[in-house]
Each structure stands twice: as C-alpha cells, then as structure tokens.
Amino acid sequence: MLTENHATATPPSPVTMAAPLYPIELTVNGTRHQFEIETWVTLLDLLRERMLLTGSKKGCDHGQCGACTVLSNGRRINACLALAVSQNGHEITTIEGLADGNQLHPLQQAFIDHDALQCGYCTPGQICSAVGLMREGEAHTTAGVRELMSGNVCRCGAYPQIVQAVSQVMGIAPAAQPEAPVRPTVVGTVLS
Amino acid sequence: MTELIEPLKTPTAEPGTGMVQPGMSVSRVDGRAKVTGAARYAAEHPAADLAYGVVVNSTITKGRILGFDLADALRVPGVIDIITHSNRPRMRPFKLSYKDMTAPGGFPFRPLYDDVVFYSGQPIALVLAETFEAARHAATLVRPDYAVEPHETELAAHLHRAHDPHGLKAGFAPPPKEKGHAQAAFDAAPVKIEAEFHSGVEHHNPMELFASTVIREADGHLTIYDKTQSSQNSRWYVSHVFGLSSRKVTVRNPYVGGAFGSGLRPQYQLPLAVMAALKLKRSVRVVLTRQQMFTFGHRPETRQAIKLAAERDGTLVSIQHDAVAETSRREDYTEVVVNWSGQLYACDNIRLSYHLVDLDNYTPIDMRAPGAAHGVHALEIAMDELSYALQMDPLALRLKNYAEIDPTKNLPFSTKALRDCYTQGAARFGWDQRPAAPRSMRKGNEWVGWGMATGTWDAMQMFARASAVLHADGRLVVSSAATDIGTGTYTVMAMIAAASMGLPMERVTFQLGDSTLPVAPIEGGSSHVTTVGSAVEGACEKLQKRLLKLAKALPDSPFAKAKIDEVEFADGTLRLRARPEVRIELPQLLQHAGEARVEVKYLMLPDALKQRKYQRATHSAVFCEVHVDEDFGTVRVTRVVSAIAAGKIISAKTAHSQITGGVVWGISQALHEETLQDHRLGRFMNANFAEYHVAVNADIHDIEVIFVEEDDRVVSRLGAKGVGEIGLVGVAAAVSNAIYHATGRRIRDTPITPDKVIAA
Numbered sequence: 001m002l003t004e005n006h007a008t009a010t011p012p013s014p015v016t017m018a019a020p021l022y023p024i025e026l027t028v029n030g031t032r033h034q035f036e037i038e039t040w041v042t043l044l045d046l047l048r049e050r051m052l053l054t055g056s057k058k059g060c061d062h063g064q065c066g067a068c069t070v071l072s073n074g075r076r077i078n079a080c081l082a083l084a085v086s087q088n089g090h091e092i093t094t095i096e097g098l099a100d101g102n103q104l105h106p107l108q109q110a111f112i113d114h115d116a117l118q119c120g121y122c123t124p125g126q127i128c129s130a131v132g133l134m135r136e137g138e139a140h141t142t143a144g145v146r147e148l149m150s151g152n153v154c155r156c157g158a159y160p161q162i163v164q165a166v167s168q169v170m171g172i173a174p175a176a177q178p179e180a181p182v183r184p185t186v187v188g189t190v191l192s
Numbered sequence: 193m194t195e196l197i198e199p200l201k202t203p204t205a206e207p208g209t210g211m212v213q214p215g216m217s218v219s220r221v222d223g224r225a226k227v228t229g230a231a232r233y234a235a236e237h238p239a240a241d242l243a244y245g246v247v248v249n250s251t252i253t254k255g256r257i258l259g260f261d262l263a264d265a266l267r268v269p270g271v272i273d274i275i276t277h278s279n280r281p282r283m284r285p286f287k288l289s290y291k292d293m294t295a296p297g298g299f300p301f302r303p304l305y306d307d308v309v310f311y312s313g314q315p316i317a318l319v320l321a322e323t324f325e326a327a328r329h330a331a332t333l334v335r336p337d338y339a340v341e342p343h344e345t346e347l348a349a350h351l352h353r354a355h356d357p358h359g360l361k362a363g364f365a366p367p368p369k370e371k372g373h374a375q376a377a378f379d380a381a382p383v384k385i386e387a388e389f390h391s392g393v394e395h396h397n398p399m400e401l402f403a404s405t406v407i408r409e410a411d412g413h414l415t416i417y418d419k420t421q422s423s424q425n426s427r428w429y430v431s432h433v434f435g436l437s438s439r440k441v442t443v444r445n446p447y448v449g450g451a452f453g454s455g456l457r458p459q460y461q462l463p464l465a466v467m468a469a470l471k472l473k474r475s476v477r478v479v480l481t482r483q484q485m486f487t488f489g490h491r492p493e494t495r496q497a498i499k500l501a502a503e504r505d506g507t508l509v510s511i512q513h514d515a516v517a518e519t520s521r522r523e524d525y526t527e528v529v530v531n532w533s534g535q536l537y538a539c540d541n542i543r544l545s546y547h548l549v550d551l552d553n554y555t556p557i558d559m560r561a562p563g564a565a566h567g568v569h570a571l572e573i574a575m576d577e578l579s580y581a582l583q584m585d586p587l588a589l590r591l592k593n594y595a596e597i598d599p600t601k602n603l604p605f606s607t608k609a610l611r612d613c614y615t616q617g618a619a620r621f622g623w624d625q626r627p628a629a630p631r632s633m634r635k636g637n638e639w640v641g642w643g644m645a646t647g648t649w650d651a652m653q654m655f656a657r658a659s660a661v662l663h664a665d666g667r668l669v670v671s672s673a674a675t676d677i678g679t680g681t682y683t684v685m686a687m688i689a690a691a692s693m694g695l696p697m698e699r700v701t702f703q704l705g706d707s708t709l710p711v712a713p714i715e716g717g718s719s720h721v722t723t724v725g726s727a728v729e730g731a732c733e734k735l736q737k738r739l740l741k742l743a744k745a746l747p748d749s750p751f752a753k754a755k756i757d758e759v760e761f762a763d764g765t766l767r768l769r770a771r772p773e774v775r776i777e778l779p780q781l782l783q784h785a786g787e788a789r790v791e792v793k794y795l796m797l798p799d800a801l802k803q804r805k806y807q808r809a810t811h812s813a814v815f816c817e818v819h820v821d822e823d824f825g826t827v828r829v830t831r832v833v834s835a836i837a838a839g840k841i842i843s844a845k846t847a848h849s850q851i852t853g854g855v856v857w858g859i860s861q862a863l864h865e866e867t868l869q870d871h872r873l874g875r876f877m878n879a880n881f882a883e884y885h886v887a888v889n890a891d892i893h894d895i896e897v898i899f900v901e902e903d904d905r906v907v908s909r910l911g912a913k914g915v916g917e918i919g920l921v922g923v924a925a926a927v928s929n930a931i932y933h934a935t936g937r938r939i940r941d942t943p944i945t946p947d948k949v950i951a952a
C-alpha cells in the first residue's frame with residue numbers, strides 16, 4: 001500500500017483576500033444595469049445566478065455545447081466563455097428578451113410549430129444562435145444551416161426539426177411546411 | 193394536493209387549440225415555456241440565502257482517504273464550510289437505506305459515508321460558499337491524502353471473473369434456458385457465421401447538468417428541485433438516507449433537461465445538497481460540472497459473441513448469443529442484452545447467456561434502450577452477415593424467419609405489425625433498387641451503401657394513480673407524479689384527458705413533477721403513456737360517472753334514466769348520445785349541483801393475468817444510406833427511414849420527435865460515442881463534450897418516420913405501447929450493415945470511427 005498526496009506537486013495559489021470588485025455596465029434585454037463584480041464571474045453566471053435570468057443554460061461551462069448562447073452587440077457568443085467584465089458596455093440579448101410581450105419571436109414560434117425541441121434545455125441557446133446566424137447572412141441552404149448551427153448540441157436529437165424551423169424563418173427552400181397545429185395523423189404516412 | 197401547485201407553473205395548451213383526438217398532431221403544451229426561457233430546471237429555482245456547493249472528486253480509483261488538508265480552501269473568502277465523511281451530518285448506517293426504487297442487486301455507494309474510495313471520480317468533499325465562484329476556487333484547494341490500493345477496471349483483462357448476475361432489477365429477466373440443441377444444430381448446418389462484438393462505455397450526457405436546489409423553509413421542511421426521472425424516487429431516497437419523514441421532504445422536477453436513464457436513480461448531488469442544507473440550516477444548490485457527469489452511471493462496456501446457422505434456403509436452425517458486461521464491485525447492474533435473440537426470429541435451437549465482471553468502476557445505469565442497444569445491434573449485424581453467406585437479400589432473410597409467436601416463450605405477440613414496418617419502410621426507402629453486392633454504388637470519392645436492421649423493445653405497463661378535478665369554471669386538472677424529460681408527458685396526458693372528457697385542450701392541465709401528487713412510476717422503459725396515460729383515462733372515466741350521477745340528481749333531469757353508455761362527453765358538455773341536443777355544459781352542471789369542484793382518484797393496475805399470456809413488444813424496421821469516404825473512412829448517414837410499430841400513437845407530433853431523437857441516438861452510438869478509460873489510472877479520459885463526441889446538427893441528414901397501424905389493448909387500454917426507446921434500437925446495426933454494403937468492410941464494434949473503417 002502506498003501513500004500519496006496528489007496535491008503537493010503544484011498547489012494552486014490560495015486566495016486569502018476577497019476578490020476585488022470592478023464596476024461594469026451592461027444593457028440586458030434593453031435595460032441598463034450596473035454591477036460591481038469580480039473578474040472571475042462569467043457572463044453566464046452573472047445572468048443566471050445574480051440576475052435570475054435562467055433562460056440562458058449551462059451545459060458544459062467550457063464553450064463545448066452552445067447551451068449558453070446569447071447575443072452580445074448582436075453577435076452570438078458562448079456566455080460561459082465570456083467574463084462579465086469583458087462585456088462592459090455591451091448590449092446583451094438573452095432568450096428572455098426575444099419575444100415582444102406575448103408575441104413570440106418568429107423563431108420561437110417556428111420552434112414550437114416544428115417541435116424543434118424536446119427537453120428544451122438546449123432550446124434557448126439554439127434560438128439565440130439562430131438569431132445570430134440570420135444576422136451573419138452566411139447560411140443560404142439547409143446544409144448551411146446544419147453546419148452553422150452545429151455549435152449547439154441537442155442531446156434529444158431535435159436537429160431535423162431545428163433545421164426546418166430555422167430554414168422556414170430564413171425563407172430557405174425547400175423547408176418542410178410546418179404542420180397545422182392540429183392535424184390528424186394518417187397512419188402509414190410519412191411525418192416529417 | 194390536487195389543486196394546481198403554483199410553483200410548478202404547470203403549462204396548459206395555447207388558447208384556441210380546441211378539441212383533440214388521440215393520434216392528432218398537437219404542439220407541445222410546454223413549448224412556450226421552453227422557447228421563452230420561462231421553464232425552470234433543477235438549478236434554476238431561486239431561494240433566499242442560498243449557499244453554493246461544489247463537489248470535490250477522488251483522483252484515485254481505489255483506496256482510503258487518510259485525511260484532508262482544508263486550510264487553504266477554508267481561507268478563501270466566502271467559504272462557509274467543507275463537508276467530508278468526517279464532519280457530515282448523520283446518515284442512516286444501514287446499507288439497505290440507500291437502495292432507491294430502481295436499485296439493482298447489491299448495496300449502493302453511500303456518498304460521503306466513510307473513507308473508502310471505490311471508483312475514480314468518487315465525490316469525497318463538498319465545498320460550500322456564498323458564491324459559486326468562491327466554492328469552485330476553494331474546491332481546487334482541497335488536498336486529500338490517500339492510501340492507494342491497486343484497482344482493476346479493464347473488462348478484457350478480467351473475463352475469467354465473469355459470473356451470473358445476482359439479485360433482481362426492474363425490467364431485467366435472465367436469459368431463458370436453452371431451447372433444442374444449439375451447438376449441435378450449428379455444427380450440422382450447411383451455412384453459418386460466427387462473430388464477436390465490442391461496445392465501449394457510453395455516458396448519457398443529457399444537456400442539463402445534474403443539479404439539486406434544496407430550499408429550506410423556516411420550519412425545516414425541505415423542498416428539493418432535483419434532476420430526476422422520478423420525484424417520488426428521490427423523495428424516498430432522501431427520507432431513507434437521512435431519516436426524514438415524507439412530510440418533511442418534497443421533491444419536484446417540473447422540467448427535466450433530458451435524462452435518458454441517468455435520472456432513474458438519485459445521483460450524488462442530491463444527498464450532498466441535502467446534507468449541506470441540514471448542516472448549514474439554509475438553502476443549498478449543488479450543480480455538477482460536465483466533467484462530473486462522467487462520474488456516475490454509464491452504459492456498460494459489453495463484449496458479445498454470436499453464432500448463427502441456417503439451411504441453404506435461409507431457414508435459421510441455430511442462434512447462440514453470449515454477452516459479458518461490466519458492473520461495479522457493489523451492485524450487479526443488469527440489462528437484457530441477449531434475450532432479444534430468442535424473441536425476434538423463429539428458430540428451434542436457441543442458446544443465450546449473460547454474465548457480469550465486477551470492476552472498480554461506478555455501477556452502470558440504464559441508458560436509452562438498455563441492453564437492446566447492444567444485443568439487438570449484434571444480432572442484426574450477424575443476420576446481415578448471414579444474408580451474405582446465404583447470398584440472400586437481408587430483408588428477405590428476416591421475412592423468411594419471421595416469428596409469428598415468441599420462439600423461446602411460446603407465447604403469441606399481443607400485437608406485432610413488424611411485417612408492415614418491413615413493407616412500408618422498404619417501399620419508402622426504395623429497398624428494391626438495392627444492388628446485392630457490396631461496393632456497387634459510388635458517388636465521387638465516396639462509396640455509397642444501403643443497410644437495414646430490425647429493432648425491438650418491451651411494451652411495458654406498471655401501476656399508477658391519477659386524480660382528476662373538474663372546477664366550477666370548467667377547468668380540468670389531472671395530476672400524477674409523472675415526469676416529462678422531454679418526452680412530451682405534459683402534452684400527451686392533457687390530450688388523453690381532453691379527448692376523454694370532450695373538453696377543448698386549453699381547458700385541461702396535466703400536472704406532474706411533484707412527489708406529493710398521486711403515485712406514478714419512474715419515467716423509464718417507454719412505459720409512461722401505457723401506465724400514466726391509462727391512469728389518466730381511467731380517472732376521466734370515473735369522473736364521467738360522477739358527473740352523470742350529479743346530472744341525474746338534478747330536478748327534472750333529462751338524464752334521470754340515462755346509463756353511462758347512453759351519454760357522451762363532447763364539446764364541453766354532457767349529452768345524450770341519441771339526442772345530442774339534450775345537453776348540459778359542464779360548468780353549468782356543477783353550478784346546478786351546487787359543487788365548486790368534483791374530484792376523483794383512480795388506481796390503474798395492469799391486467800397481469802391477461803398480459804402474462806402474451807409477449808408484448810414494440811418493433812421497428814430501419815433502413816439507411818451511408819456515404820463512406822474512400823480515403824478518410826469518414827461516414828455520413830445521409831438517409832434513414834424508420835418504420836415503427838408501437839401500438840396506437842396518441843400524440844403524433846411528440847411521438848415523431850421521440851423516434852427522430854432515437855434515430856439520432858442510434859447514429860451517434862454507431863459513429864461517435866465512447867468513453868475511454870486509462871486503465872493505469874482507472875479514470876475516464878475524455879470526460880467532456882469536446883472529446884466525448886455526440887452527434888451534432890451537421891452529422892444528421894434526412895430522417896423519415898413511419899408509424900404503422902397497430903392497436904394493442906393488451907398492453908394498455910389506450911392501445912398504445914410507448915415510443916421512448918424503440919427509435920434507437922437497430923439504427924447502429926443498420927448503419928454498420930450499410931457501411932459493409934458500401935465498402936465490403938465489416939465493422940462489428942461501436943463506435944465506427946474512421947480509423948476502424950480504414951483498418952477493416
């Protein structure tokens with residue numbers, strides 16, 4: 001039996017003083033906010049834990065899944081990879097800021113119509129990502145949508161419907177028509 | 193308890209949804225909550241005075257914790273406490289107290305119970321701080337001291353320790369005993385194949401991180417938002433582990449960001465968060481990291497061998513299927529790997545075996561289509577190999593050996609429209625255009641191939657309770673402690689209730705996700721619709737009888753002589769079938785009867801006596817096209833047709849998504865997913881989304897879903913069977929078979945990464 005202490009090799013430097021606070025100003029969903037915040041707080045944790053805007057999701061905290069996608073000055077970014085202080089002065093739009101009152105953003109409506117979600121956990125990131133995608137103007141085909149939406153993992157596997165929803169809003173043909181809200185299923189037909 | 197529980201924010205269909213019938217395509221009732229970010233998951237419920245917990249995991253695989261150096265961690269400003277096995281609050285000492293409702297044989301791991309480390313990544317401490325950031329930083333400063341013992345984590349190196357599984361587990365049946373003489377028949381047969389298969393470890397990786405928010409109320413009551421497939425299972429576990437009565441703990445899971453089996457058992461963040469709340473006497477949130485999502489259950493590494501033999505006309509004469517899988521030292525995790533091979537094809541000689549090897553890993557846990565994902569995969573590749581050995585079309589071989597009854601149990605199928613799946617799937621795919629020989633189709637630099645496979649899964653029903661309350665304003669609230677992990681439970685249950693009561697769907701709310709609601713089973717095994725759905729319909733039927741009784745008692749009632757089968761509930765009214773103009777609006781009925789609400793409770797028990805006489809299963813036929821790059825061995829699955837026989841489809845839209853999602857899982861299993869272990873360290877190496885690959889949007893192309901007609905009143909009164917797993921089963925085999933057809937290279941292991949395609 002051998003004894004080992006795994007931590008002795010390179011001990012991280014202990015913090016014994018409270019982390020200093022920095023003043024920042026963010027416009028979140030159209031409203032200006034001021035914060036005194038430590039540098040180690042990510043934009044995602046600021047939104048979720050301090051502003052209780054939990055629509056932006058944490059799926060990995062490492063920029064590997066896209067669940068935290070928000071718009072910063074109109075560009076889609078991974079909020080988990082952005083330190084809040086680095087966003088000073090930016091305009092942030094989260095999923096909570098897309099609808100106009102009760103009137104959903106066309107992408108939000110298209111996601112419902114196409115059932116482009118199951119558990120819904122990746123959905124806010126998918127929708128914010130699609131808003132950013134549309135603004136970029138790079139995707140012109142469904143294949144382009146697939147490729148450029150691939151930074152947003154959906155473990156439920158709603159990809160085909162996500163492509164349909166985004167393509168429909170972008171006016172990319174040939175997107176399958178959304179099903180009428182209530183349509184009887186004819187057994188033996190192909191639903192897609 | 194069956195009023196709407198406000199904090200659950202239970203969604204209801206959009207106004208204008210209107211009347212619905214089973215089989216319709218209705219938008220998800222929780223859609224708006226999810227696309228606006230309003231739906232709150234386990235880590236997202238606010239609490240005053242919340243402390244944040246971050247877990248520290250072991251860096252050794254086996255041994256003992258000698259002690260901790262906590263000095264630096266405790267000095268981090270904002271740190272409140274660090275809980276380890278030596279200063280935790282009291283936990284029950286009995287091993288039995290830690291068994292949750294779905295625990296397999298053996299005794300589960302007890303988090304922070306003692307100094308024993310039995311797997312790599314085991315939680316050993318919980319750092320609590322005023323902010324998440326302070327807790328996260330301090331967690332890096334916790335310095336455990338270990339006495340290390342040698343570990344064994346490699347399945348291949350310990351096959352000699354394979355043993356029969358001990359103990360029981362829900363959904364598991366050991367392999368049946370041999371039918372006929374499988375080896376003798378194999379030896380004597382003119383055409384035969386033998387093959388071995390290996391599937392690596394997979395992790396579920398739902399997008400939502402495992403999390404528990406424990407909200408401590410002034411009187412000490414704990415309301416816990418937990419990521420789980422059963423609020424009642426988590427409640428049971430917390431009560432047993434900490435000796436807290438059921439009145440002192442409520443568990444809620446109104447929204448679950450995927451689970452795929454990982455939430456069938458309480459995971460360690462739950463007891464850790466609870467012990468912190470008990471110790472600190474305040475509310476606590478513990479969220480695991482993506483890396484920590486690889487430190488509890490997984491789909492077990494499995495090795496299989498199959499031997500098939502046939503007459504020259506394709507008649508199967510022998511099926512032999514052996515499987516060995518890993519489990520932990522503490523529990524015998526079991527799943528049905530080989531039994532499918534005794535169920536899918538008619539054959540007189542069948543021998544099946546299933547064994548386990550105990551390793552120093554965490555106990556595996558059911559992952560979408562547990563067992564079948566491996567077993568049917570191997571069988572369906574073997575069948576493909578046999579078809580080439582026979583020079584027979586793969587589909588023709590399956591039809592030749594179509595099982596009209598279950599060949600090992602000798603039972604009829606309750607329903608089995610697999611033939612329709614084959615026919616309709618093949619027609620839609622254009623299977624008759626398939627050239628027989630491998631390497632016959634090419635496009636540019638890519639070989640193109642077509643493959644197919646059969647899928648099957650159990651059609652299960654458990655027991656459940658539901659309550660239904662009709663309010664004076666005409667709203668119907670139906671409740672059961674069910675779960676919606678993205679499956680569409682909110683939607684399908686509201687549809688069943690609305691259709692049954694003849695109410696517009698927006699007037700019906702199905703409430704789930706709270707342990708105080710009527711008993712529901714754990715959401716798993718594709719059984720929620722057959723079980724909870726039947727309970728919902730049963731409750732509505734009971735409600736109808738109560739309402740008719742009220743109507744009969746009204747002064748000068750036109751219903752005075754009406755029997756239940758002479759009336760109907762439609763368009764929001766109770767009316768006579770023969771004279772629909774004789775009707776009363778339901779709110780009016782309550783008003784006249786002087787009732788503010790009418791409530792019924794219903795217990796749904798499966799008709800076990802009847803069900804026992806049948807084999808009950810769902811089936812599928814999967815057809816797919818792959819493109820394989822000649823030089824790089826990269827595979828693209830360009831087209832999939834999945835034809836499903838799963839009983840009556842109740843909610844067409846969400847069922848369609850379930851199958852599509854299952855197909856995506858199958859493609860991901862076939863091409864991407866494997867958690868690799870460094871056996872020197874006993875640790876998983878690729879514990880993150882950058883290195884553990886799951887299918888992304890660019891990996892997925894056309895997927896078509898066909899539901900063939902089936903209506904199974906043995907499995908459930910609704911005619912439904914369940915669609916959660918069947919979409920996945922057989923997909924990876926179809927992909928593998930298509931790769932063979934494209935390239936002439938047979939790859940039996942998953943995942944089929946480019947290196948394997950090139951090397952084959």
Ligand code: FES
Nearest residue numbers: 059061063066080
């Ligand atoms: S949470 Fe930011 S990319 Fe995953």
Ligand code: FES
Nearest residue numbers: 118122154155156
């Ligand atoms: S909807 Fe569940 S992860 Fe995308």
